[in-house]
Amino acid sequence: MFSLVKKNINFDFLxxxxxxxxxxxxxxxxxxxxxxxxxxxxxxxxxxGYVIQLKFNQNINISEIRNSFQKNGLNDSIIQYYGTNKEVIIKIKDDKDFKKTTINDFLNQSIKGEFKIMKLEFVGSQIGSELREKGEWAMLVALLSILVYIGFRFEFLYGIGAIMALIHDVIITLGVFSIIQLQFDLSVLAAVLAVIGYSLNDTIVVFDRIRENTRTVKKNSFIDILNISINQTLSRTIITSLTTSFVLISLLVFGGLAVKYFAIAMLIGIFIGTYSSIFIASTSLHLLGIEQEK
Structure with a gap:
């Protein structure tokens, strides 16, 4: 079986x-x-902001549209194909320079070729506020569900330890987006929820090995059991993280703007999640006072 680390490695992570x-x-x-x-x-x-759907008579290159928008002073628009290469969806943030009456002029000035406006809608801040609230509830429900699941599968303190690691991952991932001011949209919210599931999967694998070793390894202290368990699952953790990262890097390089922020959020989350499953989740069990079975 392929392994990135030696089978008998005994690194002192704790x-x-x-x-x-x-x-x-x-x-x-x-x-x-x-x-x-x-x-x-x-x-x-x-x-x-505004959501605009355009239909062209011929195939259109969205990179050319984006470059043209940037030349005309619009740097944060979202442009993606809609069904075919002849239709695009454009999302523009609300701005004092953009009103329904002036968007037509801007589009005619920025886009070469004939096109037809199929849809021009204004998305109000109230809708955005509702989406934010639903996103916050989605994360809260996910964390509570995880607490209940791990509480039943292991024990309640294991659930607390997993939640501590997940909150750690989510806050730091969102923190990077806040510090760098990367755009936070629905795709990033989906990535954050995916990171919660990914990090949890890693944590459960480690916790399962810890629980097994507390029953079979009797002579060692609980810290030794934590180290043994992390070392035993280390190869699996690294391989899973690397293979997932390769896919996300491909998305980031070739996927275009539509999945750019999703890929960035996932890459950050996977890195932080791998770190937390090794150092934070196991350390939390030690701090919570879990002992090995006698």
Whole structure:
């Protein structure tokens, strides 16, 4: 069986728990401060703006449209194909320079060739606010469901440990988006929910090995059992993270703007999730006082 690490590796991960907790605390603090001062750069899905559907007589290159928009001072539009290469959906944030009466002039000035406006809609801030609220509820329900599931499968303290790791992953992932002011839209929300599931899967694999080893390994301390369990699952964790990252890098490079922020959020989340499943989740069990079975 293919393995990236030696089978009998015995690295002392828990010996690095203090530096790991300090690093995580710094990232969490910076993320929270960024939320408080800068907030998230909400995309049109969560704010107000215009949604425009255009139909052309011939195939159109959305890169040319995007470049033309940028030359005319519009840098944060979202443009993607709609069904065929002859139709596109354009999303533009609400701005004092853009009204329904002036968008036609802007489109005629920026786009070469004949086109027909199939749809021109204004998405109000109230709709964006409702989407934000539903997204927050989705994450809360996901975390509570995970707590119940792990509580039944393992025990309640394992569930608390998993939730601590997941909250850590979500806050830091969103913190990066806040610090760099990357656009946060529905695709990023989907990525955050996917990160929760991905990180949880990694954590459950480690927890399952910990539970098994607490029953079979009797002579070692609980910290030794945590280290043994992490080392035993390390190859699987690294391989899973690498293979998923390769797919996401391909999406980021070749997928275009429509999946750009989704891929970025997933890559950040996978990196943080892998780190937390090794250092944070297991350390949380130690801090919560879980003991090996006698």
């Amino acid at each position: 010996g690095l728990r203090t530096p790991a907790l300090i690093i995580s605390s710094i990232f969490l603090l910076v993320s929270i401060v960024s939320f408080s001062t800068k907030g998230l750069n909400w995309g049109i899905d969560f704010s107000s």
